[in-house]
Amino acid sequence: xxxxxxxxxxxxxxxxxxxxxxxxxxxxxxxxxxxxxxxxxxxxxxxxxxxxxxxxxxxxxxxxxxxxxxxxxxxxxxxxxxxxxxxxxxxxxxxxxxxxxxxxxxxxxxxxxxxxxxxxxxxxxxxxxxxxxxxxxxxxxxxxxxxxxxxxxxxxxxxxxxxxxxxxxxxxxxxxxxxxxxxxxxxxxxxxxxxxxxxxxxxxxxxxxxxxxxxxxxxxxxxxxxxxxxxxxxxxxxxxxxxxxxxxxxxxxxxxxxxxxxxxxxxxxxxxxxxxxxxxxxxxxxxxxxxxxxxxxxxxxxxxxxxxxxxxxxxxxxxxxxxxxxxxxxxxxxxxxxxxxxxxxxxxxxxxxxxxxxxxxxxxxxxxxxxxxxxxxxxxxxxxxxxxxxxxxxxxxxxxxxxxxxxxxxxxxxxxxxxxxxxxxxxxxxxxxxxxxxxxxxxxxxxxxxxxxxxxxxxxxxxxxxxx
Numbered sequence: 117x118x119x120x121x122x123x124x125x126x127x128x129x130x131x132x133x134x135x136x137x138x139x140x141x142x143x144x145x146x147x148x149x150x151x152x153x154x155x156x157x158x159x160x161x162x163x164x165x166x167x168x169x170x171x172x173x174x175x176x177x178x179x180x181x182x183x184x185x186x187x188x189x190x191x192x193x194x195x196x197x198x199x200x201x202x203x204x205x206x207x208x209x210x211x212x213x214x215x216x217x218x219x220x221x222x223x224x225x226x227x228x229x230x231x232x233x234x235x236x237x238x239x240x241x242x243x244x245x246x247x248x249x250x251x252x253x254x255x256x257x258x259x260x261x262x263x264x265x266x267x268x269x270x271x272x273x274x275x276x277x278x279x280x281x282x283x284x285x286x287x288x289x290x291x292x293x294x295x296x297x298x299x300x301x302x303x304x305x306x307x308x309x310x311x312x313x314x315x316x317x318x319x320x321x322x323x324x325x326x327x328x329x330x331x332x333x334x335x336x337x338x339x340x341x342x343x344x345x346x347x348x349x350x351x352x353x354x355x356x357x358x359x360x361x362x363x364x365x366x367x368x369x370x371x372x373x374x375x376x377x378x379x380x381x382x383x384x385x386x387x388x389x390x391x392x393x394x395x396x397x398x399x400x401x402x403x404x405x406x407x408x409x410x411x412x413x414x415x416x417x418x419x420x421x422x423x424x425x426x427x428x429x430x431x432x433x434x435x436x437x438x439x440x441x442x443x444x445x446x447x448x449x450x451x452x453x454x455x456x457x458x459x460x461x462x463x464x465x466x467x468x469x470x471x472x473x474x475x476x477x478x479x480x481x482x483x484x485x486x487x488x489x490x491x492x493x494x495x496x497x498x499x500x501x502x503x504x505x506x507x508x509x510x511x512x513x514x515x516x517x518x519x520x521x522x523x524x525x526x527x528x529x530x531x532x533x534x535x536x537x538x539x540x541x542x543x544x545x546x547x548x549x550x551x552x553x554x555x556x557x558x559x560x561x562x563x564x565x566x567x568x569x570x571x572x573x574x575x576x577x578x579x580x581x582x583x584x
Contacts, residue, residue, distance in 0.1 A: 240264040
């Protein structure tokens with residue numbers, strides 16, 4: 117009864133009704149009546165019900181208006197994001213289901229994760245139907261919307277317009293080849309960059325190689341035409357094929373006989389004398405080949421009334437021979453394209469050329485520049501290595517080097533090259549694998565497919581030649 121009395125007193129007080137002392141007995145009789153006791157009990161139960169209902173409605177409204185942020189997704193890229201109920205404070209959910217994921221490539225798993233590979237772009241409205249503790253079993257489920265932003269696949273934003281095949285200096289947009297190289301194998305892929313494909317312009321990279329059966333030597337050349345040079349596609353073609361032509365005309369068994377003996381002597385016992393003879397041979401023959409390439413490009417420019425700078429192209433090449441005692445590898449390089457030689461057990465890397473790189477555009481050098489032949493550092497552009505065996509000899513343009521090695525210093529780190537090999541063998545975002553099994557007849561196609569890798573900001577032509 118005391119609780120009823122307090123409640124009625126409070127109620128009357130709110131109505132500005134006071135109970136005088138002479139009315140005390142009357143009030144006591146009033147509050148003790150069964151009718152009023154029951155009335156107060158009903159009122160309190162209704163108030164409690166109203167309060168609980170308000171708390172429940174307020175809780176649901178808070179959830180409906182609660183910001184839920186999840187990472188953006190990208191079409192065709194693996195996605196995984198957890199909707200953490202503990203962090204969100206959704207521990208009072210007694211049931212829920214997720215809708216709106218049909219035909220999206222995504223699903224919601226038992227760990228409360230959104231996983232999958234998105235197939236559509238745009239603002240995906242994900243519906244969470246839920247019920248919290250306190251709601252009746254037969255109550256209607258509440259609906260909360262979470263927005264997942266799915267960005268389009270950046271690769272698909274690029275056009276792939278064919279180049280003009282009627283152009284006088286046209287060449288295929290993509291080119292692949294696999295063949296024997298000495299007693300090893302060679303695979304080469306040269307692919308037009310997305311920046312060129314997007315506007316229908318030409319592949320500016322090029323390559324050429326040849327085995328000379330008479331002498332036992334083989335030559336491989338790679339060139340990157342300058343993007344700013346309007347005839348660079350022809351410049352790179354001339355650079356590579358002129359090197360092949362030079363050695364076709366000047367390598368013969370007679371004039372190589374002495375060098376073969378010097379290499380044998382050098383293998384048996386390294387000396388200053390043999391080292392000097394090797395350096396002289398490398399410099400004299402490879403420098404003539406480089407100058408021959410320059411002259412061929414210059415002759416072409418004169419004949420076609422073009423500026424030499426319109427044919428700007430880098431040039432790297434390797435001249436290789438297999439002896440009973442190992443491999444002799446001679447190299448030349450001008451520009452920003454590396455030549456990497458990995459030993460048999462992949463524990464050492466030898467960068468066979470230094471790169472012409474600068475802190476700003478135009479830092480590189482080209483075979484078309486006459487001044488390189490008079491520069492004091494010209495003799496340092498040649499490399500030589502005699503080794504028992506090797507696992508890979510790679511020549512690449514900066515379309516590969518820039519995204520995969522980033523900076524020149526990484527080219528001399530064996531761990532970076534081993535990482536690069538792992539990438540080639542399938543440890544990449546697209547899981548595309550290049551199988552270096554000598555019996556693999558699809559290796560050129562695999563390498564070409566691998567070269568479609570995505571790297572933001574790196575959309576130049578890509579050429580990679582691998583002797584393995």
